[in-house]
Amino acid sequence: MTTITLRSAELFDVYLTFRQPMQTAISILSKRRTTILRLTDQEGRIGYGEGVAFETPWYTAETQDSLRALSPLLYRLLAAAPLSSPAAVAARFQPIKGNQMAKAMFDGAVHELFAQAEQTSLAAYLGGDENRSIPCGKALGRSSAEQTVEAVGQALNDGFERIKLKLAPTDTAVLEQVRKSFPGAPLMFDANGSFQVADLPLLQEWDTFSMLMMEQPFPADDWLSHQHAASLLKTPLCLDESIQTTQDALLMRTLQAGQIINIKPARLGGLTAALDVRSISPSYWLGGMFESGIGRRQTLAFATLPGLAYPIDMSGTDQYFIEDLLEQDYIVENGSIRYAEHSVSQERLERLAVSTKKL
Template identity: 30%
Template sequence: MRIEKIEVFHLRLPMKFAFKSSQASLMHRETLVIKVTDELGNSGYGEVVAFNEPFYTRETLPQSKELLLKEVLPHLLQKEIQHPFEIHSWPDMIYPMTGAGVENALLDGFARRHHQSIMEIIFDEETQDTIYGGMVLGDLDLTTLLTEIEKYLREGYIRFKIKIKPDDGFAKLKAIRARYPDLMLLGDANRSFKADQIPELLKIDELGLICLEEPLGFGSLSAYQRLQEQMTTPLCLDESIQTLEELMGAVELRACQVVNLKVGRVGGLAYVKQMIEVCRKHKVHYWIGSMMETGISKILHVHLASLKDNYIPGDLSSSRRYFARDVIQPEIVVQKGRIHVPKGPGLGVEVDEEALLYYSIDHRVLD
């Protein structure tokens, strides 16, 4: 296919509440949406999910936007693309979230051109028609946490991830476990524990978590190896794994038992597929995260979560939990705890361009 037109929408979406982790608090989500159109008029959409500040990974949204507009997208315009994965060999594809956004847009257009879903293009295996949603709760006070858990249990959610920090993370998780002894529960520390706080981490072992995500704010994969040797709770790596090489290093060291996979963080679906293959080969569990993204990116995670050997339900909840209006139709909806996996061509959903323009603070067109 030949790309004849490219659009970049810089969105700023107000969030319905402040989402807090140990590293940041967000009231708005800025993101970039890329739209590519080929010579036959097929369009595809992808999202660059980097944050404005480098609290999650080093890549930032301003860096991504500059690279896209100055180098990557001019190179793509009028380019003959045999398969979207070929862009990963380009020398200017230096940022993973930027590369993922471009790849995802091309994959959506490529799949629509061939009247196939994205999963049919990438995975030749049976998937589930519906998946369980998973709730992520930020760094809230305990009373609010317990209220929120009760609320979302009534909506059918069965798996809860709690953002924690060293000074009160164990106490919160212990209180939740006492109230809900059978709850599918995990903690996410976002690299907030220091070396002298390891004893506090070891106390978490008594709580029966399904995993503990990214606790360490120091050291390397060898530090995780040493911690995993001391803990029965499975350690889950997220932002520590951005490349296939880093995943292989973690596997070889036995630094974790679980990996959280996010399309943007690892650079695109080409790399997600390779990482899933590595996890399957080495018997490391994987499951699907999310980036507080619009439905353009999140629906890809819904698709991936439909693979039958996911370890646990992913970080996937209704679009309306975060935003008053999403940019896809139909929006992602959790009903009785489950999400329907769309089966149409490409992403399986349509992009609401009126919503894109409504949220846009900058709109560029290359043709």
């Protein structure tokens, strides 16, 4: 039986610059601060993880500062004894409540170590098909109606099979103009929890726009509003921020508060938890966290598993940040992307890090 004994851990505090600012329903991002974990075992193998919390708690309660502050404790829990499998990570972290993104950073790095120990790719280690071509969707930040129409047209020309619009309750005119310009486009919208129960009539109005899904209209803990909306709307509801544990996925199914789950391993505590949620999801796809290529490499590995109901949220890494952290970019061609074990650029990682810390 394969076991992993950890030898050292380093954190890199990295700032990446977007090629174009990304505006969600409640936040604007021009730079992405992210934390990269480099985990080394006794055999000299290196696994990477990414802590994708944001600088402020607008998405979940975690932040980059809280993630980094908790990391020494998490590493001590993992390094206390050899690890017999990646599932041991969740077991060691059980005494720590919440902090899913901090946990996921270590979970991802440990998965990479075990895949290397088994001399296989992470995709194959998870049970996926590493040769699979993965269909992609395009996520577009909030903008004017004119700019959004132009961006949707470009995304369709590039072959993307699902277009996600970041919208707030004040964006009816944007949605109207996009649908008028592209009557048959595979559209959805993501509200990042910016709607309130008083906005339900507005959602019923948007229900007429023939969308694939409405993602996270209400705040993460507003289960009753999601349940009520799901019973009234023809457009399926997708939950994102609401699903932070396997129990949340079960609650959604029990309450019939949504029909689709946006699985993000980082939001769930790691790849092990994401596999559990996948097994009980009525329908799922994979979203992104504005992460570097390191986090995307692990999301892509998960995407090679069978069962995706919709194209994943992923543009090519060449289109995202001015500089990324991998030696090679992931490229979207004709609306699809292929998984590969692209190496981390040590030079870029160390150059773009504003600080490093040994745990």
